[in-house]
Amino acid sequence: MTLAFHMMPLVGTILLLASRRVSLLSAGIAGMALAFATMVTPMIVAQPSVGPALGMAAVKAGEGAWLAWHAMSIIAAGLLFHRSFEARGIRPAAVVQENRRRAVFVACFLVGPFAESVTGFGVGLVVALAMLRHLGLPPVQSAALGLFSQVLAAWGAMGVGSRVGAELIGVSFTELGTASALLMAVVLPCLLPVFWGLIRSCGLRSSLRERASDAALLLCLAGLIWLTNVFVAPELGGGLATAVLLLAVEGPRLLRSGADIRRLAGLLWPYGLLIAGLMATRLLPPLSDWTGRWLVLDPFGGLAPLAVLRHPATWLVLISGILLSGLPGAGARTLVLGALRAALVPMAATLVFVEFATFMAASGGAAMFGDAWRAVAGPFAVLASPVFGAAAGMLTGSNTASNALMMNIQLSLAAESGLPPILIAAIQTVSGSICTMLTPGRIVLAAGLVGLERAEGAIYRRALPIGLATVLALLAVIVLMAGLQARGLA
Numbered sequence: 001m002t003l004a005f006h007m008m009p010l011v012g013t014i015l016l017l018a019s020r021r022v023s024l025l026s027a028g029i030a031g032m033a034l035a036f037a038t039m040v041t042p043m044i045v046a047q048p049s050v051g052p053a054l055g056m057a058a059v060k061a062g063e064g065a066w067l068a069w070h071a072m073s074i075i076a077a078g079l080l081f082h083r084s085f086e087a088r089g090i091r092p093a094a095v096v097q098e099n100r101r102r103a104v105f106v107a108c109f110l111v112g113p114f115a116e117s118v119t120g121f122g123v124g125l126v127v128a129l130a131m132l133r134h135l136g137l138p139p140v141q142s143a144a145l146g147l148f149s150q151v152l153a154a155w156g157a158m159g160v161g162s163r164v165g166a167e168l169i170g171v172s173f174t175e176l177g178t179a180s181a182l183l184m185a186v187v188l189p190c191l192l193p194v195f196w197g198l199i200r201s202c203g204l205r206s207s208l209r210e211r212a213s214d215a216a217l218l219l220c221l222a223g224l225i226w227l228t229n230v231f232v233a234p235e236l237g238g239g240l241a242t243a244v245l246l247l248a249v250e251g252p253r254l255l256r257s258g259a260d261i262r263r264l265a266g267l268l269w270p271y272g273l274l275i276a277g278l279m280a281t282r283l284l285p286p287l288s289d290w291t292g293r294w295l296v297l298d299p300f301g302g303l304a305p306l307a308v309l310r311h312p313a314t315w316l317v318l319i320s321g322i323l324l325s326g327l328p329g330a331g332a333r334t335l336v337l338g339a340l341r342a343a344l345v346p347m348a349a350t351l352v353f354v355e356f357a358t359f360m361a362a363s364g365g366a367a368m369f370g371d372a373w374r375a376v377a378g379p380f381a382v383l384a385s386p387v388f389g390a391a392a393g394m395l396t397g398s399n400t401a402s403n404a405l406m407m408n409i410q411l412s413l414a415a416e417s418g419l420p421p422i423l424i425a426a427i428q429t430v431s432g433s434i435c436t437m438l439t440p441g442r443i444v445l446a447a448g449l450v451g452l453e454r455a456e457g458a459i460y461r462r463a464l465p466i467g468l469a470t471v472l473a474l475l476a477v478i479v480l481m482a483g484l485q486a487r488g489l490a
Helices: 002-019 024-046 050-086 100-118 123-135 139-150 153-169 173-201 208-231 234-256 261-283 287-293 312-324 329-363 365-396 399-415 421-438 440-449 456-486
Strands: none
Touching: 002 024, 002 329, 002 365, 002 399, 024 050, 024 329, 024 365, 050 153, 050 261, 050 312, 050 329, 100 123, 100 139, 100 153, 100 173, 100 208, 100 234, 123 139, 123 440, 139 173, 139 421, 139 440, 139 456, 153 173, 153 234, 153 329, 153 399, 153 421, 173 208, 173 234, 173 421, 173 456, 208 234, 234 261, 261 287, 261 312, 312 329, 329 365, 329 399, 365 399, 365 421, 365 456, 399 421, 421 440, 421 456, 440 456
8 A cells, every 4th residue: 555655646647648638747747746745644644743744845845946947947048049049040051962861861860969969859850850851751751760860869958857867866967978878889879770771761772881881970979979978068968979970971071062161150150159168167277167166056055056157058048148139129038038938838847847756756656666666577677677768758758757757766676686776877868868759749740840641650650660779779788787797797
């Protein structure tokens, strides 16, 4: 009965999400309310007065709100940045390449993921499909290929979901980002057979040399993500890595074709300034020392301090201000208010799910679920880790919500498996993030962008192998690490 009581928030939320009759926010509010009840009720029963119980609950709620604010501020600032960038009215011209196959690869694995990493919220899908539509591919296959733009969703919106996951379990953002980047060296090459199958159905063949090149580029991408997480800033893991590789892959072609590099620089300077500013505040002394000491907010004594001058939201707002300075006052105000209105729902959903996770962890419900699952599955319990992460990503469509729902449960699975907790946390982050592409909202968006109606089922059938390949790759990592551990090699 105790387990059933503590699992009501998680089970109730999953059932509401699976019904597709309520929104993510509504399901989260219901789950948060139930989690609050399961946390407070035992406190009230154990104490003669409700005052201490409510006081402790208020502290937990404050901690959850503080953790959520790190992500909420990036959501609002990211949407403002995106709309300010679009307000300039400049659109990149369609790029026509003789090698359509290479153009598809660049759209799916470099340009789309770059846009998703820097901005988030499905913008990468919009950008990737804008490129793919000009290549004359069948619409259904184009929609499925566009979903590859979400493969770096763990770093989407400057890593907002991974940041929340790290803060919930008390590890550094860098530690979780680095572990996730190592997993991408396994996952990304495993996605290539799905990619090759999709482009083959479009009539694009892949030679052995082209396939080897694809694998090498994705391994380079994973390596660059890891280097960025370790030596620069985890929030730049996806954006900087894809930008560097994109320049290496497409730069020589652009130079040979005589493309107007100055025009391209004029178009993309806001992204360059964003990356440069975040890098400088972390790597360039004495600026890096100064920004690490000044304006550091720490209201909960060591719980996720926020260095304002280094935070992505600060730079997103600063560059948005520069972009908006060229607009009339009324136009700028309208744009800002519109961006804030658009940010309200995702910000509220982030707050609700982080509070949900905080309450459930405080009540002991996450640990109880892990204990119960281990009792049922025994030594194989940890094999469910990528499945749980993928299911949460598909249900919520948000890597922030996925991590909030499952991260503490995943750590309870790692507790008796003997595997490093950071490995299981990274598996949750990667599986949950990538599989957000399979949520109905993303599929509907992809169908709409290629002008299809009632084609969601066909797109889903072609995209589902991306999620399956991710889960199988992560399962292989768990099996390999467990085998090495059994032999005393890990």
